[in-house]
Amino acid sequence: MYKNILVVLDPSADSQKALNRGLKLARLQSASLTLFLSIYDFSYEMTTMLSGEERESMRSGLVEGHEQWVEDLLKDYDTRGLELDIKVVWHHRPFESIIKTSLEQKHDLIIKGTHRHDKLQSVIFTPTDWHLLRKAPCPVLLVKEHEWPPHGQVIAAVNAGADDKPHQSLNERIIKSAKGMSELLEAHLHLVNCYPTAPLNMAIEIPEFDTSDYQANVRNYHQESLGKLAEEHRLLEENLHVREGLPEDQIPALADELDAELVVLGTIGRTGITAALLGNTAEHVIEQLNCDVLAIKPEGFKSPLAE
Incomplete structure (x- = not known):
C-alpha cells in the first residue's frame, strides 16, 4: 500500500503517536520513513541585534x-532493519x-x-490538520489515542447512493484503501453509508406528504446501493451499516459501537471562504x-501548493 511515508513529529507532545503508527506500518509493509519536524522562532527573524x-x-x-x-528519541524505539530519514x-x-x-x-x-480543536478557534485559525486534509497531495492518517488491537474493526465511510462518477470513483478509492489497511491489521472491515432525514418543511407545507414512506424508500435505495458496492468488493453483508442522519453524528456513533481503530473516508479538499464557513464533512467527523x-x-x- 504505502511505501514512502512522512511522519510528522511533535516535540511538545509527551508521546509520539504518529511515530508509533509509522513504525508499525513500516514493519508491516517494508516502507521507508521520513521523520519530519518543522520549527520556527519569530524572535530570531525580528531581532536587529x-x-x-x-x-x-x-x-x-x-x-x-x-x-x-529526533536521534535521541529513536533510542527508545526498535528501528532495526528500517529505512529511516x-x-x-x-x-x-x-x-x-x-x-x-x-x-x-x-x-x-x-x-x-491530532487532537480535538476549539471550534471557534478552528474557524478563525485553521489548524494544520485541516490544511493537510484540504491541500496534502496524498492520503493523510490522523492519529488519536485509540490503540490498534489485533483483529479489530476498520470502517470505510462511503456515499453509496451517489450516481456521479467523481463520487463513485472516490468510493472505490476509499474501499480499496480500507481493504488494504484491514488486511495489514488483520481487522474486520465495515462499510457505512449515511442518508439524510426527510425535510421537515415538506411535511409542514404538504400535509398529505408521507414522511415515513419517503424515508423507507430512501433507506431501501441506500441499502441496495451499499449492497451492490459490498458485492463488487466481496464484503460481508453483516458488516454493512446504513444510518439515517448526518455523517458527523452517525459515523462517530458507529465507531464507538464497534470500538473501531480506524475510519477511512474521503475529503473533497474544500478551501477558502466556503471551507471557513461550512467546513468539510471529513473535518466535522x-x-x-x-x-x-x-x-x-x-x-x-x-x-x-504544487502549482
Whole structure:
C-alpha cells in the first residue's frame, strides 16, 4: 500500500503517536520513513541585534539541535532493519513545509498526531490538520489515542447512493484503501453509508406528504446501493451499516459501537471562504472520533501548493 511515508513529529507532545503508527506500518509493509519536524522562532527573524549571517547560523544551530532530539528519541524505539530519514526544516507555516516535503520526496502517506480543536478557534485559525486534509497531495492518517488491537474493526465511510462518477470513483478509492489497511491489521472491515432525514418543511407545507414512506424508500435505495458496492468488493453483508442522519453524528456513533481503530473516508479538499464557513464533512467527523482517521483524496487531486 504505502511505501514512502512522512511522519510528522511533535516535540511538545509527551508521546509520539504518529511515530508509533509509522513504525508499525513500516514493519508491516517494508516502507521507508521520513521523520519530519518543522520549527520556527519569530524572535530570531525580528531581532536587529544580529546580522543576517548570525541569524542563519543560529537557525542552523536550532535545526541541528532538533535533529539530535529526533536521534535521541529513536533510542527508545526498535528501528532495526528500517529505512529511516530525519528532516528538520525552518518554516513559519508547518502545513506548507509538510506538504512541500511530501511533494518533493513523493511520499504516498502523511501521518500526524491530532487532537480535538476549539471550534471557534478552528474557524478563525485553521489548524494544520485541516490544511493537510484540504491541500496534502496524498492520503493523510490522523492519529488519536485509540490503540490498534489485533483483529479489530476498520470502517470505510462511503456515499453509496451517489450516481456521479467523481463520487463513485472516490468510493472505490476509499474501499480499496480500507481493504488494504484491514488486511495489514488483520481487522474486520465495515462499510457505512449515511442518508439524510426527510425535510421537515415538506411535511409542514404538504400535509398529505408521507414522511415515513419517503424515508423507507430512501433507506431501501441506500441499502441496495451499499449492497451492490459490498458485492463488487466481496464484503460481508453483516458488516454493512446504513444510518439515517448526518455523517458527523452517525459515523462517530458507529465507531464507538464497534470500538473501531480506524475510519477511512474521503475529503473533497474544500478551501477558502466556503471551507471557513461550512467546513468539510471529513473535518466535522474527525472532531467527533476517538480513533484514527485515514483521509483519501479524489482521483486526480492536485495540491494547491504544487502549482
